[in-house]
Amino acid sequence: MIFFVLRRLGTGLMLALPVTVITFLLLSTSFDDVATSILSSGATPGRVQEQKAQMGLDRPVAVQYADWLSHAVHGDFGVSYFTAEPVRSAVTARLGVTLSVVLVALLVTTVISIVLGVVAASRGGVVDRIAQGASLVGFLVPNLLIAIVLVYALAIEAHLLPATGYTPLSENPARWAAAITIPVIALVVPGVAALTAQIRGAMIGELRKDYVRTLRTRGIPTRSIVLKHALRGAAGPALTVLSMEFVQMLGGALVIEKVFALPGFGSYAFDASLQGDVPIIMGITLFGVLLVVCLNLAVDLANGWLNPKARIH
Structure with missing residues (x-):
């Protein structure tokens, strides 16, 4: 099992390498625009070249990437071109905001989807039609529209929840919960649609298998x-x-x-992309890849625990 974990982590790191290489190559085409943004739109070409030289952007792209990679291996991802904020602390702080919303949404999605999917598959009838209808709505309605409707109904009209803003959990748990409620609901609706449909289909397939009929003939309760x-x-x-x-x-x-x-990971990535803040974009890319790798590893381990046939020793 340890060998399997190490191998998957190694594979993830190998995946991160080409992703960061491609990202850096794409960013290298806008180095002139970055230098111009830092100076001003009226900067002369000579001043732009001086700024690039000062930032090290006039070096060969391969040299710049190798320099970034050698520092990144040691946990140094540089600083923002525009705020001088260390990339690691900036990204991790904002990633915490995003995960506080996404993980809660994922938990709520899982619970609702299991209940709907299991009940729909085992009982059918009206419950099954409701589950399928809810899934269809979740697939068709974009979460942006859901968010706008929720803000209008719960924040503007009912004044039950704040329309914007964020309060850290450590500062005030009640305000934190209120701040993320509408964003969580907006993420949960499409998530429930996909997961409920999957659980329902998988459960129907399982309930039709021979071992289920065998268990029923032995008098095992349906529940x-x-x-x-x-x-x-x-x-x-x-x-x-x-x-x-x-x-x-x-x-x-x-x-x-x-x-x-x-003030989360996504909006920070968007703003950094508009500015061409290369260190921030590279840090976000690497953190994002590693996050997905760790998630896939956790799913593989959970699958191995649930299904002994899938275990890898």
């Missing part, structure tokens, strides 16, 4: 069959969908954070 056996068998595919939902929620957080003025 035990559904929750202890069928759900465990259906959890593997659901975990895969859940991991993809996590990645989609991270992407959706960009829109949500801009709408609700949250």
Whole structure:
């Protein structure tokens, strides 16, 4: 198991290398624009070249990337071109804001999807049609529209929740919960749509298998069959969908954070991209890749725990 974990982490690091190389190559085409942005739009070409030389952007791209990589290996990701803020502290602080929303949304999505998917598959009828209808709505309605409707209904009209802003959990848990409620709901709706459909389909497939009929002939209660056996068998595919939902929620957080003025990972990445802040963009890219790698590793380990046949020793 230890060898498997190390191998997956090594594979993830090898994946991060070409991703950061491609990102840096794409960014290298805008080095002149970065220098101009730092100076002013009226800077002369000579002054722009001086600024590039001062920042080390006039060196060969391969040399610049190698220099960034050698520092990144030791945990030094540089500082922002525009604020002089260390990249590591800037990215981790904002990543914490995003994860505080995304992880709560993922937890709520998981609970609701399991309940709806299991009940719909095992009982059918009206509950099944409601679950399928809810999934269809979640697929069709974009989370931006959901966010706008929720802000209007819960913040502007009812005055129950704040429309924008963020309060850290450590500062005031109640205000933190109020601040993330609408963003979480906006992320949960499309997430429930995808995960419920997956769990429902997987559960229907499990309940039709021979071992379920065998358990029923032995007098095992239906609830035990559904929750202890069928759900465990259906959890593997659901975990895969859940991991993809996590990645989609991270992407959706960009829109949500801009709408609700949250100082998170997505909005920070967007602003850094507009400015051409190379150290920040490189740090965000690397942190994002490593986050996905760790998530996939956790899903593989959970699959191995749920399904002994999938375990790798």
